[in-house]
Amino acid sequence: MKSRNRIRLAACTALAGFAASANPIFKGRVLASQKPLATGAGHHSVICAPGTDDWYICYHRRPIPSEGRDHRVVCIDRMEFDADGGIKPVVMTTAAAGR
Numbered sequence: 001m002k003s004r005n006r007i008r009l010a011a012c013t014a015l016a017g018f019a020a021s022a023n024p025i026f027k028g029r030v031l032a033s034q035k036p037l038a039t040g041a042g043h044h045s046v047i048c049a050p051g052t053d054d055w056y057i058c059y060h061r062r063p064i065p066s067e068g069r070d071h072r073v074v075c076i077d078r079m080e081f082d083a084d085g086g087i088k089p090v091v092m093t094t095a096a097a098g099r
Contacts, residue, residue, distance in 0.1 A: 027086055029089060030057070030079075030090055031057060031059060031077075031089070031090045033061075036064050037063070037094070038061035038063050038064060038073070039064060040061055040062040040072075041059050041061045041092070042059060042060055043059060043060055044057055044059045045058045046079070055081075056076050056077065056079060057077055057090055058074070058076050060072040061075055061092065075093075077092060077093055
């Protein structure tokens with residue numbers, strides 16, 4: 001990932017977005033509900049594996065068909081970047097991160 005100022009943000013519509021630069025502007029969704037797998041992707045954190053340039057997003061989601069508001073699954077998915085250093089939309093997976 002190119003070195004520049006980054007801001008991670010979450011919005012009440014269950015999505016994560018990001019902005020980059022000294023004067024941040026919204027650049028798009030990073031993570032949102034993805035039916036039929038899950039809804040309510042929320043409470044995000046971003047981490048970099050020490051000594052690498054491997055980035056991951058940690059979050060919880062509500063698996064479908066569960067309708068209980070307290071039924072959540074903790075997830076970690078790999079983040080990918082485009083040639084300009086922008087974050088590509090994250091695809092929810094059911095596999096272990098990094099595999």
